[in-house]
Amino acid sequence: MDQTVPKQSAQTGNQAVAKKLLIVSSYRRPCGIAQYVEALEGPLRLQVDCEVEIVPLPVDIFRAQSNYARKAAKQQLAEIVQLARTADVVNLQLEPGLFGLTPFSIWRRIRAIIDASKRVIITYHTVPQIQGEKFSPNVRGLWNYVRSWRGNYVFDRLFRKIRSNPQKFRHIVQTYREARNFALIGLPVETIYHQPLSFLSRQERDAIDATRIKTEVVERYNIEGKEILGCFGFLNEYKGIEVAVRAMKYLPANFHLLIVGGLHPEGISRHTIEQPYIKKLTDEIEATSAEGGAGGDLIERVHFCGALGNREFNEVMVACDAVILPYAEVGQTSSGPAAMALDLGRPIYCSRNQCFKELDRYQPGMLAFFEVGNHVELAEKVRRSDGAGRERVSARDAYLERYNAESRAALYLRAFENLAR
Numbered sequence: 054m055d056q057t058v059p060k061q062s063a064q065t066g067n068q069a070v071a072k073k074l075l076i077v078s079s080y081r082r083p084c085g086i087a088q089y090v091e092a093l094e095g096p097l098r099l100q101v102d103c104e105v106e107i108v109p110l111p112v113d114i115f116r117a118q119s120n121y122a123r124k125a126a127k128q129q130l131a132e133i134v135q136l137a138r139t140a141d142v143v144n145l146q147l148e149p150g151l152f153g154l155t156p157f158s159i160w161r162r163i164r165a166i167i168d169a170s171k172r173v174i175i176t177y178h179t180v181p182q183i184q185g186e187k188f189s190p191n192v193r194g195l196w197n198y199v200r201s202w203r204g205n206y207v208f209d210r211l212f213r214k215i216r217s218n219p220q221k222f223r224h225i226v227q228t229y230r231e232a233r234n235f236a237l238i239g240l241p242v243e244t245i246y247h248q249p250l251s252f253l254s255r256q257e258r259d260a261i262d263a264t265r266i267k268t269e270v271v272e273r274y275n276i277e278g279k280e281i282l283g284c285f286g287f288l289n290e291y292k293g294i295e296v297a298v299r300a301m302k303y304l305p306a307n308f309h310l311l312i313v314g315g316l317h318p319e320g321i322s323r324h325t326i327e328q329p330y331i332k333k334l335t336d337e338i339e340a341t342s343a344e345g346g347a348g349g350d351l352i353e354r355v356h357f358c359g360a361l362g363n364r365e366f367n368e369v370m371v372a373c374d375a376v377i378l379p380y381a382e383v384g385q386t387s388s389g390p391a392a393m394a395l396d397l398g399r400p401i402y403c404s405r406n407q408c409f410k411e412l413d414r415y416q417p418g419m420l421a422f423f424e425v426g427n428h429v430e431l432a433e434k435v436r437r438s439d440g441a442g443r444e445r446v447s448a449r450d451a452y453l454e455r456y457n458a459e460s461r462a463a464l465y466l467r468a469f470e471n472l473a474r
Contacts, residue, residue, distance in 0.1 A: 108136055156207055
């Protein structure tokens with residue numbers, strides 16, 4: 054738990070009383086939402102005239118199934134509920150999987166926090182899919198169907214509760230599309246706020262010494278004088294990193310690819326060293342290397358950097374000449390690596406899925422698109438530096454002026470003040 058000294062925001066007699074914002078989220082753990090809250094924390098504390106407290110969700114305990122874990126989870130939830138009762142506004146960073154494994158336990162915990170709260174801001178890192186998930190008779194299809202059903206179970210009950218008292222809630226989403234869909238399902242338009250993700254404050258960006266960082270990174274990976282491409286984030290099937298690997302075959306030998314990230318802690322197969330997605334990537338590299346071609350041996354040109362801390366992650370991205378995001382279409386609403394690349398002004402090549410098309414609406418022309426899975430198109434656009442053209446640079450600069458960590462914190466401030474009144 055992290056807490057500031059209360060600020061003066063209201064007077065009761067001669068005593069200053071600060072209003073309190075409680076953020077309920079994963080925090081200081083290897084998790085994209087935790088990293089988002091950590092990035093939001095500094096600018097938020099500077100802007101919000103209230104006491105800010107962050108209570109970390111015990112994600113591992115909530116997801117465990119032993120009798121001991123269930124007892125510990127009950128105790129931890131009671132502590133969070135008690136803190137929620139004392140806050141003027143509670144911000145729930147909502148990803149259902151952070152609250153448990155089964156839809157019933159997830160909803161029970163979310164409902165308990167909401168019921169204890171006077172007013173609630175919900176930040177949606179996952180939203181229900183309008184189309185839904187079709188059932189496919191295979192392991193992956195079954196898992197996706199069950200995951201979709203779990204989310205729908207939680208969201209159906211959440212929206213029912215919200216509609217029973219809509220002015221108790223404010224909603225923060227990442228895209229125009231989500232804001233529109235939330236209005237279509239009956240949430241009041243004036244309670245919905247939308248803005249894309251951002252991580253770095255202006256002060257953090259200004260402190261970056263790009264020349265020094267580039268020198269250090271190329272020495273670290275022994276790639277001096279090379280064109281550096283990077284794929285970033287947890288290694289997962291939907292990230293499509295193998296598309297970037299295949300594209301390397303059609304790029305000159307001076308292009309190198311850095312794969313930055315490790316397996317998500319909850320995605321590691323237990324009791325085996327055979328991790329399916331790692332094997333898929335290494336098989337792709339070895340197979341493409343065996344084929345030969347103008348690009349040379351990929352084993353020499355593709356580098357696994359592993360899971361890095363936030364600072365080193367950012368430094369490697371600064372050193373990259375372009376960021377590659379070859380994601381599949383999975384109904385994702387936002388991308389942390391895309392947001393970070395925009396914060397750092399990096400050229401971005403991304404698949405034309407709904408997530409990135411929605412991001413591009415905030416500043417058309419800032420992203421270089423290729424069709425999902427088309428490694429040949431990706432290679433062609435990288436070769437001709439499509440992502441680094443003058444118009445794209447100008448578009449990214451304009452985007453960063455409007456959408457940044459400070460404006461994101463200001464969005465929370467508007468929602469907080471609107472509710473706290």
